[in-house]
Amino acid sequence: MTVQVIKQDGKPEWAVVPYQKYLELLEKAEMLQDVQDYDSAKMALEKGKEELLPESFVNELLEGGNPAKVWREHRGLTQKKLAGAAGISVPYLSQLETGKRKGSLESLLRNCHRPQCDAR
Numbered sequence: 001m002t003v004q005v006i007k008q009d010g011k012p013e014w015a016v017v018p019y020q021k022y023l024e025l026l027e028k029a030e031m032l033q034d035v036q037d038y039d040s041a042k043m044a045l046e047k048g049k050e051e052l053l054p055e056s057f058v059n060e061l062l063e064g065g066n067p068a069k070v071w072r073e074h075r076g077l078t079q080k081k082l083a084g085a086a087g088i089s090v091p092y093l094s095q096l097e098t099g100k101r102k103g104s105l106e107s108l109l110r111n112c113h114r115p116q117c118d119a120r
Helices: 019-046 055-062 067-075 078-087 090-098 103-109
Strands: 004-008 013-018
Touching: 004 103, 067 078, 067 090, 078 090
Parallel strands: none
Antiparallel strands: 004 013
């Protein structure tokens, strides 16, 4: 491969390569990034920092299912257990799940890193 090196103050500053070689290098760099991303995701799964979600879970959310209810059911939690862990009443949680009241999933689940909220 022919490479032209352009120096500034006696130090290499630029490398000029044929355009086709540049495209090949770009493709290989993108592939390397994909491999690194895959390895990172696999490691996070193995360490329990990430989890895989079943297709049915994703479809239910995409079809408009209430996120709090979908996550609660995915975790195998009762309304009573989730409400207790989140520090809210069961009727309030029910209203959130049915859309009668609004609340963010983040605020509802902010305390659910505790063991009693983890059904895994």
